[in-house]
Amino acid sequence: MLEARQAAGLTQAEVATRMGTTVSAVSRLEASLRSEKHSPSFATLRKYAQACGKKLVIQMV
Template sequence: MNLHEFKKKALENEEVRKEYDALQDEFSLIDQLLTMRGKAGLTQEEVAERLGTNKSNISRLERGRSNPSWSTLNKYAAACGFGIRLEAVEKDRAGA
């Protein structure tokens, strides 16, 4: 069974699907962080240097192992040559 088939099978389970859906925003943020850094052509070390922090802090941020402040996200984006904005989206009536 490959990863795609495994994911499809796992998401047939309602509990797994709920947990997966609940993590989508976090996965999206991580993807955006990695995309910014990749487009900027920077390493974690280079971003850390620009932020005056350690590579391990950047690694934790990019793995979703921290709870970054708005300021930290702004600084990370700026270090990569980007800006960020907050967007409020209304959830559907099902709570998804």
């Protein structure tokens, strides 16, 4: 997901504003995705994706 933010040319501050949260919350979210230690909610992931101009798609194959 970090790649989506970078590809969109957005800073953590811009994503935070779009999500209605803080920069530190976005930083923690990205860190948790890298470490795979915590699982953010689908709602949080959806907000992050939307803030980056993307759609969250969950698919079972």
